Amino acid sequence: MSETELSPERLLGFYRDMLLIRRFEERAAELRMAGLIPGFLHPYIGQEAVAVGVCAALGRDDVITSTHRGHGHMLARGADPRRMYAELYARRDGYNRAKGGSLHMIDTDLGFLGANGIVGGGIPLATGAGLQLKRTGVKAVAVSFFGDGATNEGAFHESLNLASLWTLPVLYVCENNLYGEFTRQDRHQTVKDIAVRAGSYAMPGAIADGNDVLDVYRVARQAVARARAGEGPTLVEAKTYRHRGHYEGDMGAYRPADEVAEWLERDPILTFGVRLVSQHGVGQAALDEVAAEVETTLEEAAAFAEASPHPAPEEALEDVYRETYGGMALR
Amino acid sequence: MRTIAYSAAIREALAEEMERDEQVFLLGEDIGESGGVFGVTKGLLDRFGADRVLDTPISEEVIVGAGVGASLLGGRPVVEIMFSDFATLAMDMIVNQAAKTHYMTGGRLSAPMTIRLVTGTAGATAAQHSQSLEAWFTHTPGLKCVAPSTPADAKALMKAAIRDPDPVCFFEHKLLYNSKGEVPDDIEPLPLGQGRIVREGSDVTVVAYLNTRVEALAAAEALAEEGVSLEVFDPRSLVPFDRDGLRASLEKTGRLLIAHEAPARGGFGAEIAAIAAGECWELLRGPVVRVCGTNTPIPYAPELEGFVIPDAARIAAAARQMVASEAM
Numbered sequence: 001m002s003e004t005e006l007s008p009e010r011l012l013g014f015y016r017d018m019l020l021i022r023r024f025e026e027r028a029a030e031l032r033m034a035g036l037i038p039g040f041l042h043p044y045i046g047q048e049a050v051a052v053g054v055c056a057a058l059g060r061d062d063v064i065t066s067t068h069r070g071h072g073h074m075l076a077r078g079a080d081p082r083r084m085y086a087e088l089y090a091r092r093d094g095y096n097r098a099k100g101g102s103l104h105m106i107d108t109d110l111g112f113l114g115a116n117g118i119v120g121g122g123i124p125l126a127t128g129a130g131l132q133l134k135r136t137g138v139k140a141v142a143v144s145f146f147g148d149g150a151t152n153e154g155a156f157h158e159s160l161n162l163a164s165l166w167t168l169p170v171l172y173v174c175e176n177n178l179y180g181e182f183t184r185q186d187r188h189q190t191v192k193d194i195a196v197r198a199g200s201y202a203m204p205g206a207i208a209d210g211n212d213v214l215d216v217y218r219v220a221r222q223a224v225a226r227a228r229a230g231e232g233p234t235l236v237e238a239k240t241y242r243h244r245g246h247y248e249g250d251m252g253a254y255r256p257a258d259e260v261a262e263w264l265e266r267d268p269i270l271t272f273g274v275r276l277v278s279q280h281g282v283g284q285a286a287l288d289e290v291a292a293e294v295e296t297t298l299e300e301a302a303a304f305a306e307a308s309p310h311p312a313p314e315e316a317l318e319d320v321y322r323e324t325y326g327g328m329a330l331r
Numbered sequence: 332m333r334t335i336a337y338s339a340a341i342r343e344a345l346a347e348e349m350e351r352d353e354q355v356f357l358l359g360e361d362i363g364e365s366g367g368v369f370g371v372t373k374g375l376l377d378r379f380g381a382d383r384v385l386d387t388p389i390s391e392e393v394i395v396g397a398g399v400g401a402s403l404l405g406g407r408p409v410v411e412i413m414f415s416d417f418a419t420l421a422m423d424m425i426v427n428q429a430a431k432t433h434y435m436t437g438g439r440l441s442a443p444m445t446i447r448l449v450t451g452t453a454g455a456t457a458a459q460h461s462q463s464l465e466a467w468f469t470h471t472p473g474l475k476c477v478a479p480s481t482p483a484d485a486k487a488l489m490k491a492a493i494r495d496p497d498p499v500c501f502f503e504h505k506l507l508y509n510s511k512g513e514v515p516d517d518i519e520p521l522p523l524g525q526g527r528i529v530r531e532g533s534d535v536t537v538v539a540y541l542n543t544r545v546e547a548l549a550a551a552e553a554l555a556e557e558g559v560s561l562e563v564f565d566p567r568s569l570v571p572f573d574r575d576g577l578r579a580s581l582e583k584t585g586r587l588l589i590a591h592e593a594p595a596r597g598g599f600g601a602e603i604a605a606i607a608a609g610e611c612w613e614l615l616r617g618p619v620v621r622v623c624g625t626n627t628p629i630p631y632a633p634e635l636e637g638f639v640i641p642d643a644a645r646i647a648a649a650a651r652q653m654v655a656s657e658a659m
Contacts (some may be wrong), residue, residue, distance in 0.1 A: 007518060024457055033492065063404065065400075068587075084516060095437075095439075096435060096436050096437040096439065097437030097439075098437070099434060099435050099436070099437040099440070100436060100437065101440075104435040105434065106439060106440055113400075113403050113440070114432075114436065114440070116428075118423055118427050118428075121423060121427060121428060123396075124392060124393045124396020124397060124399070124400060124424060124428075125399055125400035125403065125428065126400060127393055127396065127397050128397035128398060128399055128400020128401040128403075128406075128408075129400040129401065129404055130400070131397050131400065131401050131406075132401035132403075132404040132405065132406045133398065133404065135356065135382060135401070135406070136404075136405075142400075151338065154392055154420075155392050155393065155396065155423070156407060158390035158392050158393035158396075159393050159396070161390065161393075162387065162388060162390060162393050165388065166385075218512065229544055244627045253515075284492055312499035318438065319433055319434045319436075319437055319438040319473070320433070320434050320472050320473055321433065321497045322433055322438070322441050322443075322497050323495060323496050323497060324571075325523055325524045325571045328524045328571035328572070328573075328574075329475060329497075329523075329524070329570055329571040331571070331572075331574070
């Protein structure tokens with residue numbers, strides 16, 4: 001598939017979605033610094049092309065499991081930034097009614113089955129979702145995002161084995177950002193290309209340039225087509241980099257300055273913007289317009305969150321069970 | 332009314348629920364062609380096919396995880412953990428994922444699944460195939476826990492567990508699989524949280540479940556000849572727990588003995604003791620007594636194994652002493 005098959009509007013849409021994620025995260029970090037967001041934030045900044053490229057290859061019925069670094073996946077899927085900020089603000093209008101926060105956000109209408117606080121935790125869930133899609137004859141795929149660190153978890157290996165054995169329609173998307181938390185990849189695993197691990201499970205392993213949204217889209221489309229055709233799972237490794245620390249507050253001192261500088265030059269949004277202007281006839285004015293729209297959207301989203309009511313403390317007792325047998329199960 | 336075995340009762344419940352709802356399907360190691368290590372799922376593969384009865388690799392985390400994932404999209408999986416000891420390998424999926432889904436999503440998503448945990452001590456299977464781990468799961472908000480002791484209860488509770496909208500841990504005791512009992516032909520699901528007095532008595536309430544209920548009934552029989560009257564209360568489900576049933580029994584006896592195979596320390600019996608002390612204090616005539624597993628792993632030698640697991644003789648001895656010490 002060549003880039004030219006995508007309309008300029010679609011390409012500009014990719015740019016917009018990546019910028020929305022970037023600015024959502026930057027603003028979230030500021031809001032947290034200002035004391036408006038109480039919990040953990042694991043910023044997706046630098047990896048935007050992966051979420052946008054993969055989600056662009058998905059259809060309405062496809063489902064996603066995500067990670068602790070999940071805001072980008074959710075926004076790329078089309079989630080409402082107002083309800084996302086409201087959740088981060090721990091307010092009632094949040095996606096999870098202030099029960100989950102950043103690490104557990106969901107949007108069931110979008111098939112977004114949740115961020116996850118456990119490294120690798122979403123991988124078996126996507127495998128099971130793929131099983132259910134296959135069992136019920138839905139021509140859809142399940143996508144699991146995870147990082148390089150998660151590929152050392154048993155959950156990853158058990159899941160790939162099972163999905164391959166049962167020919168499940170699953171995309172395993174590894175965002176290799178070179179660090180598992182604070183530990184560089186060559187100090188937590190001996191393989192350089194995580195995609196080779198697919199070979200152990202007799203499934204294809206494909207590598208994408210995770211800083212190039214079009215390359216991610218190209219690879220993801222092939223994997224989705226394969227899954228939809230009933231040919232089974234694919235492991236996609238998107239090579240990328242997170243610009244910030246593991247979480248907000250981690251200064252990332254364990255990373256060499258020249259390495260950071262090199263990856264900043266390959267910023268997926270800046271490079272794609274240049275490409276749009278130089279190769280696709282998109283004017284700088286159009287990019288500026290997108291940037292302004294993103295700012296307005298996020299400004300409104302933050303205002304919405306701020307205006308949303310706090311939960312009442314006793315709401316903590318709700319939602320433990322769907323059926324409590326008259327409250328008996330809570331005692 | 333028919334008389335069938337505990338394992339057959341569970342199998343019937345699975346089959347009837349699979350007939351009723353095509354979203355019900357089974358996942359587990361060796362449950363299909365082999366019918367399960369204890370034969371519980373025998374014949375179900377032939378009857379329902381490989382799309383409904385799935386033999387899995389030995390991968391407990393993804394077996395449970397696949398169940399959770401399927402349940403998020405409307406499936407009603409029943410997952411077998413061949414020995415509950417192996418649940419250790421799936422704890423993230425049970426405790427962090429299934430149990431918390433409904434809560435951490437603010438009630439927008441849930442994981443309605445049944446996890447069958449083959450539990451208890453039997454036949455010199457030693458420390459990694461004999462444990463009674465129910466307290467790990469009763470301690471986890473979001474999970475429900477049932478522990479039936481008879482074929483009828485097993486069938487009725489399995490139906491309830493499968494239909495329940497939340498994840499349910501279903502404990503099955505190995506020694507009970509061949510035990511027989513009457514099961515009504517048209518048995519209905521038994522709502523969780525309903526205990527049952529399985530033997531009436533007046534001196535001591537003995538709370539016991541799974542195979543320990545069998546031992547408690549034997550103890551009651553033996554003590555009856557000595558003029559000591561035990562009332563045996565089987566809670567049947569641990570979460571939710573039938574507090575009213577416990578209280579009603581204590582109103583009659585004023586004495587509470589709790590027996591289970593799991594180690595005493597931190598066992599579910601401690602929770603029952605706390606309920607009694609906190610809510611039924613005025614009814615108690617003396618200290619609550621626990622006759623539980625020793626705080627040891629399960630040993631191999633039959634004489635050692637027998638030493639660590641409470642039996643009828645130990646329950647009887649403890650109950651006898653409760654009555655006697657008060658008489659002094």
